[in-house]
Amino acid sequence: MFHAASSPGQNRSPLPPAQSPAPGVPSPRKPAEQSGKPGKQRDAFFDNAKYLAIVLVAMGHVWEPLKGDSRIVEAAYTVVYSFHMPAFIIISGFFSRSFDMRPDRLKRLITGVVVPYVVFETGYSLFKRVVDHAPDHDISLLDPWFLTWFLCALLIWRLTTPIWKLVRHPLPIALGIAMLASVASSIGDDLDLQRVLQFLPYFVLGLCMKAEHFHMVRRRSVRILSVPVFAAALAVGWWAVPHMTTAWFYHRDSAQELGAPWWTGPIMVLAMFGCSLLLTACFFAWVPRRNMWFTSLGAGTLYGYLLHGFLIKAGDYRGWFDHPALHRPLGEIALTVVAAVGVTLLCTSPVRRVFRFAMEPKMEWAFKQDAAELARARAKAERREREKVSA
Template sequence: MRDSRLDVAKGVLIILVVFGHLLTRVGLGDGLTDLAYTVIYAFHMPAFIFLAGVTAKSTRLVERIATFVILLAAFQTLYYVAERWVGDAFAWSWTDPHWIMWFLLAMIWWTLTVPFIERFPRTLVAVSAVVGVCAGVLPFAGADLSISRTLVFWPFFVVGKVYGKKLLAFTAGFPLWTRVGGCVVALLPLLALFVADTDNSWLYGSGNFDHLEVSDLRGMLIRACLTLIAFLAIFALLAAVPDVRGPITVMGERSLSVYLFHGFVVIALAPALEEFFAGGYGHAVQIGAVVLCGFAAFGIAFVLSLKPLHWVVSTPPKKAAAAFASLVTPREHSRNGR
């Protein structure tokens, strides 16, 4: 039986994804908006990837990968059309997914490793940890093929696959004071990243150490610290989320539609947000920007998690992927009751 706390956590995270992208369109100052951005980006995608690992399976592997390929091709095209329509078209590239599309390509690579994770779980945890910390040493680790992000965030996927369900069960019975204390402890290093004026490029995971202009040793130390900070925040999130059913739970269950469609809303709102907050970044404006983006993120996530949009990104792509998989792996589909 699926743990509803997993969906609540995914719901919280997908709201933070939308929130973070709205903040970038507002523009970042040196105050509250920058603080919120740093805290969110230091853990929200690692946590999202961790939860993707929890639900990852090696069954119907071709079908799962084909689904991601179809979604990547379709939405890369749709985003190109949308941004060209507003006069800000990106340079087309199949090897360098645009903006949020990197996650779909990374999911393809991570999904391919699932059979090995299931066969050698502890070994892959150790290997992925080393790879994640040392990925920045590789000169070819960059945005192309989402290689850098795939390697940097791979430990979160592997640990989620191997230990995610156990951690969900372990944190379920924590008393309230433990949950609150855990959130406070996890928040402190996130705040420290802001105080230390951490370059946001570190949080994206998209560049190697040469790109980040640090030595290999310093880069590995920084990446190791960022990885530990993110894992601490993930643990606190799992402990904090309640076992309830509600709108956030539904957003979590249908987070894929929110993720894929919210970029269009952000693009549409960008001119209005930029103009509205163009007057300056006083304390009141900073608070207003964060509050407005927070409410907007919740509303956008709620609307984009409605059944029609969820159906669009789930049923047709999965049916097409299943049809393709049945052609290339008929025996495997027969064994799985397809």
């Protein structure tokens, strides 16, 4: 996929004529001519997938304090945790394919990943100090706490993107690194490197994917087959409750730290990678590809991801999840609905406007003016003026 281009010469064959994409093939952006609007339009499939994945993340977090009392909840928790973050990471990798060290992209990486990491890592720590009455809780930017590990991981993955685009076999290399990490108990907690390395193959897979691959899993036959696959996954999850710890799905510990022989680490990495891909494909098969009522919320999933953590931790610190009614079937269902509705509201435009200062700050004052970027901006403005005149 990443072979070097052939040397230019006079005998090179002419390029084939441009062809329209196959019907239903998703692309990260649609041309302005098709949308009828200036600029670029987001693809509904990916926004739908991100929204549904973030809802599953919130549901999984409220199931965690309940799963010890319900085998059904723990089975569902196991299945959801086997694919919801892999799906989100694969999409993140897919949209990181064009990342390079160009100044404007580095700026977006700083304002969209580094700054939110610093803000929310500090915010979560202060929140614990105040609400949980833990004045000794340290604020450490080197030890991601709770949900901020994903921002730290995304920063590292994206910075290494040019390397993965350069090497010949990126996915086997990433899998090898994840397997080695699973037996390296000395990695420690700095930057949550254990998670960064064990989840790395999913990001690299996203980098290697094309839009056609998403089209393949959204065929009618795949949607039909995904139903018995999910049913079988729930049955396996039910069986695994007393036989397997769910900590394997967090990818934050080595095999030795989980009390298992070292050689089980690489085996579990490969086994879980296969299971996660299978369930992720089934999940993508059922993601709508048309505009839905929640499609616009897909642009705000990072807001929902980071902000709902305060609600989860507040419930944990204040003992809300200990109420006996929540540990009964109706309580579990009600809490699941509340989690889905809550994270949905946190992805809406009003919430994004309020917290944009922390999630998407402009910070023009912090960066030098790049000559190439200014030239591109002038060329873009001139092109728009010409389009207005011709219209």
